[in-house]
Structures are given as structure tokens and as C-alpha cells.
Amino acid sequence: GNSVTQMEGPVTLSEEAFLTINCTYTATGYPSLFWYVQYPGEGLQLLLKATKADDKGSNKGFEATYRKETTSFHLEKGSVQVSDSAVYFCALMDTGRRALTFGSGTRLQVQP
């Protein structure tokens, strides 16, 4: 079956530090890959996505590249802000079924 593995948190960074959250996946076929963000007390928001190999998703300074050869979709941001503090979920969508398989989530805490 499909699975997503992402680095455990919490990740604590100072403002303006570089962020990497690792994500690897196992899937049959060619899934689409996503990063979702969940702010405290809120639902999930799509941060970025990539639908095929070598695609780069980007939004709000965050980036992730779909690497088929390493089955990875690592999330990066060059300079984090306090407002980026949230839980980040890596996920994949089996295009046949369209349900999402989520990673365990990584809590990011950015300190001023």
C-alpha cells in the first residue's frame, strides 16, 4: 500500500533560518504529492503540490521538488518567519482513488 514518511518534530528554528522537512513516499504508479499546513485550531490548507516527476511546487517562499528517483518531496524555505509556526503534513494522492495518504506531520516552531 501507499505510505508517507516524514521527519519527526518538533523542529525549532530561529527567525530567518533555513528550513528543510524531509518527506519520502512509497506508492504504486505515479502519485501526486502535496504539502499541507495546519495552523493551531484550524483545518488543513494546501501549501503546494506537484503532479509529476521533476515538478517543483512553490508557494509563500516554500518549495518542494518531486524526485522520483529518490521517492522524495522535501519541503524547503530559505528564511522562516514566526508566522510559519504550524504543523506540516506531506501527503500523496493515488490518482486512481483520489484519497490522500498523510505523513505523521512535523511541528515547526519559529522563535523570534
Place this chain on the structure above:
Amino acid sequence: GAVVSQHPSWVICKSGTSVKIECRSLDFQATTMFWYRQFPKQSLMLMATSNEGSKATYEQGVEKDKFLINHASLTLSTLTVTSAHPEDSSFYICSAPRGRGGTEAFFGQGTRLTVV
């Protein structure tokens, strides 16, 4: 604005009672919707797939008699937690993919259920 609306956003109920959660797609038709459950500080786990006009498909380990799903129309799916117990307390989230074959899944705001 939100394209999937979930209601209520939070509910407290007594043990043994039933709670209904609604999930509506606001500006598109959704023949399929998904229900997820999130325990505190954990990831989202798919509970079931709601299919308009047919029975829901439940994931392994999810009790279909406890979590009743009805996909009444192309824009509405409901999840009813029957005879709720404290262990059912959780965050429930619905999602709906838009468009045939589309890869975008829109999420509702989630419902925090507390059973006392």
C-alpha cells in the same frame, strides 16, 4: 473563500448520544467525499469514502455501524457518530476532490468532537 464547508466546527455531546457532521461542497459537485480522523498530535487517517448514490466504503478497522455516512446529494455528505463514547473524541475532517481526475482536494474546516 472556502469551497468545502463543514459544520459544526465543534460539538460536545454526552456518552450514548449521536452526533451528525455535515460536509458541503459549495461551488462544485462532488460525487466522492472523504472522511478523515485526526487524533491529538497525530496524522490524519482515512476513515471512509463517501459515494453519492451508493454505499460508503470504509477503511479497515472502521466500524460502519458506528460511523454512518450518507451522501445525500452531489454537494452534501454527512457523518453520524452513533452512540458516542469518550474514545470517539477526535477531530474529524472531510475533503472533496474537485473535477473528474483532478488532483486538488479541498478540506472542510474540521469538527472537534468531545464526548463527555
